[in-house]
Amino acid sequence: MLHTIEPRCLFIYDPLDEIGSQERKEFTCARVEGYKGRRWDGFQNNQCQGGCLVPEEQLNAWIHINGQKLCSQGLPKFPDLDIEHDCRKEYARYKQAKGWKHLVVYKSRIHALGLYTSRFISRGEMVVEYIGEIVGLRVADKREKEYQSGRKLQYKSACYFFRIDKEHIIDATRKGGIARFVNHSCLPNCVAKVITVRHEKKVVFLAERDIFPGEEITYDYHFNHEDEGKIPCYCYSKNCRRYMN
Numbered sequence: 001m002l003h004t005i006e007p008r009c010l011f012i013y014d015p016l017d018e019i020g021s022q023e024r025k026e027f028t029c030a031r032v033e034g035y036k037g038r039r040w041d042g043f044q045n046n047q048c049q050g051g052c053l054v055p056e057e058q059l060n061a062w063i064h065i066n067g068q069k070l071c072s073q074g075l076p077k078f079p080d081l082d083i084e085h086d087c088r089k090e091y092a093r094y095k096q097a098k099g100w101k102h103l104v105v106y107k108s109r110i111h112a113l114g115l116y117t118s119r120f121i122s123r124g125e126m127v128v129e130y131i132g133e134i135v136g137l138r139v140a141d142k143r144e145k146e147y148q149s150g151r152k153l154q155y156k157s158a159c160y161f162f163r164i165d166k167e168h169i170i171d172a173t174r175k176g177g178i179a180r181f182v183n184h185s186c187l188p189n190c191v192a193k194v195i196t197v198r199h200e201k202k203v204v205f206l207a208e209r210d211i212f213p214g215e216e217i218t219y220d221y222h223f224n225h226e227d228e229g230k231i232p233c234y235c236y237s238k239n240c241r242r243y244m245n
């Protein structure tokens, strides 16, 4: 399947609409792939607003490793997403507190691997940064073909491109962080946002609501609806649009 990295293919998505601003940006996850879904083995049936809870013993293991408490008591309060707040400050806080330490890559019932939290995350908190190589469209096009060709088999089944603006893509395929494992949901618990820190663009995922230990971290990929071929969605949320594009 093809990725949507050409400008004409990409949906112009404004995450700021979702957090109450009129300002428009142009970025999204740049990935298209058909997938047949997976059985729900190993997962509890109790859903949390489209989230996904891992088996309890697994969660206990993570909490044991991370030394985290299951509840939000004692954690600092973060501002509501409706209220304008300084994302750069939140970014600095995340970096200082090593905010990614509580995130775990684990099998997902949505697709292959997913990213989970082992601790409570408050609404408005920065969850993770999408890290990778920043490349131009031409390089991204070339790499896309390379990844899709038989030569790089390990990258064939998943693509880790995130478009940050008209000219740049973050490629997390070979050099990337754990945010590349964040799956799409039609009822996500995070929203993606591009911020500028010291003249550099960063992609950050912010919690759109409180997220509980064991929940899978998700955001809405906002794939372009005009892409040829429908890509089935397996987010299993109650308002699933059935297709990612």
Ligand SMILES: C[S@@+](CC[C@H](N)C(=O)[O-])C[C@H]1O[C@@H](n2cnc3c(N)ncnc32)[C@H](O)[C@@H]1O
Pocket (backbone or CB within 6 Å): 031, 032, 033, 034, 035, 108, 110, 111, 112, 113, 114, 157, 158, 159, 160, 161, 180, 181, 182, 183, 184, 185, 232, 233, 234, 235, 244
């Ligand atoms: C950035 S990867 C996400 C991580 C991926 N699960 C992995 O294990 O590498 C994006 C790809 O995951 C798959 N995916 C993510 N969310 C999905 C969903 N809701 N339904 C179907 N496939 C999904 C699609 O193949 C998509 O192109």
